[in-house]
Amino acid sequence: MTEASIRIGQPWRKPPFIKRPWLRWTLLLGFAAYLVAAYMTVEVNWSRVYEGLERGKKFVLAFTNPDFTTRSSDIYEGMVESIIMTIASSVVGIAISIPIALGAARNIAPLPVYLICRSIIAVSRALQEIIVAILLVAIFGFGPLAGFLTLSFATIGFLSKLLAEDIESMDKVQAEAIKASGAKWTQWINYGVQPQVMPRLIGLSIYRLDINFRESAILGLVGAGGIGATLNTAFDRYEYDTAAAILLIIIVIVMALEYLSGVIRARVQ
Amino acid sequence: MLRLEKLVKTYKTGDQALKAVELTVPEGQVLALIGPSGAGKSTLIRCINRLVEPTSGRVFLGDVELTGLSSGALRRERRRMGMIFQEYALVERLSVMENVLSGRLGYVGFWRSFLRRFPQSDVDEAFRLLDRVGLAHMADKRADELSGGQRQRVGICRALIQNPALLLVDEPTASLDPKTSRQIMRLICELCKERGLAAIINIHDVALAQMFVQRVIGLRFGAVEFDGPPEGLTPDVLTTIYGEEDWEATIEAVDDDEDDIEVAV
Numbered sequence: 001m002t003e004a005s006i007r008i009g010q011p012w013r014k015p016p017f018i019k020r021p022w023l024r025w026t027l028l029l030g031f032a033a034y035l036v037a038a039y040m041t042v043e044v045n046w047s048r049v050y051e052g053l054e055r056g057k058k059f060v061l062a063f064t065n066p067d068f069t070t071r072s073s074d075i076y077e078g079m080v081e082s083i084i085m086t087i088a089s090s091v092v093g094i095a096i097s098i099p100i101a102l103g104a105a106r107n108i109a110p111l112p113v114y115l116i117c118r119s120i121i122a123v124s125r126a127l128q129e130i131i132v133a134i135l136l137v138a139i140f141g142f143g144p145l146a147g148f149l150t151l152s153f154a155t156i157g158f159l160s161k162l163l164a165e166d167i168e169s170m171d172k173v174q175a176e177a178i179k180a181s182g183a184k185w186t187q188w189i190n191y192g193v194q195p196q197v198m199p200r201l202i203g204l205s206i207y208r209l210d211i212n213f214r215e216s217a218i219l220g221l222v223g224a225g226g227i228g229a230t231l232n233t234a235f236d237r238y239e240y241d242t243a244a245a246i247l248l249i250i251i252v253i254v255m256a257l258e259y260l261s262g263v264i265r266a267r268v269q
Numbered sequence: 270m271l272r273l274e275k276l277v278k279t280y281k282t283g284d285q286a287l288k289a290v291e292l293t294v295p296e297g298q299v300l301a302l303i304g305p306s307g308a309g310k311s312t313l314i315r316c317i318n319r320l321v322e323p324t325s326g327r328v329f330l331g332d333v334e335l336t337g338l339s340s341g342a343l344r345r346e347r348r349r350m351g352m353i354f355q356e357y358a359l360v361e362r363l364s365v366m367e368n369v370l371s372g373r374l375g376y377v378g379f380w381r382s383f384l385r386r387f388p389q390s391d392v393d394e395a396f397r398l399l400d401r402v403g404l405a406h407m408a409d410k411r412a413d414e415l416s417g418g419q420r421q422r423v424g425i426c427r428a429l430i431q432n433p434a435l436l437l438v439d440e441p442t443a444s445l446d447p448k449t450s451r452q453i454m455r456l457i458c459e460l461c462k463e464r465g466l467a468a469i470i471n472i473h474d475v476a477l478a479q480m481f482v483q484r485v486i487g488l489r490f491g492a493v494e495f496d497g498p499p500e501g502l503t504p505d506v507l508t509t510i511y512g513e514e515d516w517e518a519t520i521e522a523v524d525d526d527e528d529d530i531e532v533a534v
Contacts, residue, residue, distance in 0.1 A: 171361075173354060173356065173358040174358055174359070174360045174361065176320055176354075176358065177352065177354055177358035177359070177360070177371075177424075177427070178360065178371055178374065179320065179347075180318055180320060180347060180350070180352040180437075181347065181348070181351075181352075181371060181372050181373075181374050181375055181427070181431055182344045182345065182346075182347035182348040182374065182375025182376075182431070183344070183371070183374035183375060183382075184344065184374070184379060186379045186383075187374045187379055187382050187383075188374075190379075190382065190383055191360060191363070191367070191371050191374060191382070192360060195360050195361075195362040195363050196360070196361075196362065198362065199362075
């Protein structure tokens with residue numbers, strides 16, 4: 001009897017991913033039990049929540065009545081500082097990221113260079129922005145310099161990693177054709193590699209600009225300058241209406257950047 | 270002009286792609302390399318310009334031994350070997366002109382090429398070549414806007430603008446329809462004749478190879494099984510190269526109807 005004739009007339013099911021039934025069920029039930037146990041350890045203080053609701057309500061209601069005027073000069077200065085921090089750190093970060101990305105792409109860099117560049121990326125990604133900012137504020141004092149350095153550093157980890165991955169997945173033959181013409185290494189990068197990864201590089205750069213702006217609002221909370229500092233002050237003084245105004249401006253700017261990046265990315269395809 | 274001596278390539282996986290291949294190509298000879306997939310045709314071509322590093326053996330281009338050259342010297346010698354690829358291998362996001370001019374990269378400095386300021390003589394030659402293959406009006410189009418046949422013509426221009434002594438051609442017609450395939454093969458052979466170029470053409474279409482070349486090399490498991498004129502490809506010979514099959518139909522279908530090169534726009 002052939003394989004097919006045995007199976008004709010029998011129902012067919014996709015074979016399960018975990019073949020042993022006891023293992024499959026142990027994993028599923030174990031995970032469910034863990035979830036229940038984990039949620040039960042989270043304590044909720046309901047009387048505290050009830051008190052907090054009142055404060056939350058004030059905060060949310062402030063958005064219906066944001067105050068742009070009382071602290072307008074503070075908001076303006078903070079915003080300008082944030083934008084300067086964002087642009088300066090993005091440009092510097094991207095400029096440093098490109099050579100590191102080339103070094104971190106296994107298909108074009110020799111192993112020692114690859115390892116060095118990958119470790120730089122790993123360090124940059126392992127250290128969260130806030131932690132770096134706290135350290136840099138301790139070194140350089142309060143103000144936008146610490147914020148600028150933090151964001152530049154964070155940009156390297158983000159952009160180098162993603163750009164390197166794009167370089168690694170490029171079409172090898174196009175690059176090979178340039179090499180076969182007798183091009184130098186720099187020319188090979190410029191003609192064989194760069195055109196292939198340019199759309200990704202532009203897309204990532206705009207995305208990072210967006211992230212850096214949002215981060216600049218957070219970094220102020222630990223003293224690294226920008227609109228975050230203004231926002232922090234507003235919270236400390238319980239001026240929720242001013243805080244609401246600042247948050248609204250941030251939201252509008254982020255949305256504008258989002259729209260802009262969509263337009264640009266569609267253009268560079 | 271080109272001489273391979275005991276050329277061996279063993280890949281890291283242990284596959285022996287080339288087994289002591291000996292081959293001499295005289296000035297101006299167009300040669301077809303046939304053989305089943307995995308016979309080592311692509312490896313052989315890539316070992317010549319060292320896109321693939323041969324394991325042992327020697328390659329001479331004229332008097333220069335290519336194997337063992339430093340990377341700088343190898344770059345200079347690569348300028349004398351134009352390469353045409355399967356699937357064209359144009360840089361898709363560059364314009365036709367940039368693709369053609371990229372054949373001059375071995376001759377111009379980095380900044381000139383970076384700023385796309387090529388010498389006037391290179392630009393003129395690029396336009397002459399594009400005109401020769403009927404694509405002068407496409408110069409500023411992006412390469413990915415072209416059809417397959419057009420792309421391969423650009424690939425041919427890119428190889429020729431190097432002013433090479435030898436063309437290495439890897440399955441030039443693999444992704445083209447039968448008519449375009451013939452046009453491309455004819456174009457390559459005509460240009461070789463005009464310029465007195467030697468060429469090694471990898472091709473799996475035996476009939477097409479017979480139609481255009483003076484000499485055929487049959488490769489099987491990395492060893493030369495046949496070396497002779499296209500008429501020498503009898504069913505017996507094809508069986509030693511490819512294995513048992515009915516070969517009569519393949520061989521006799523070869524009569525070239527003279528459709529002159531028409532330029533697909």
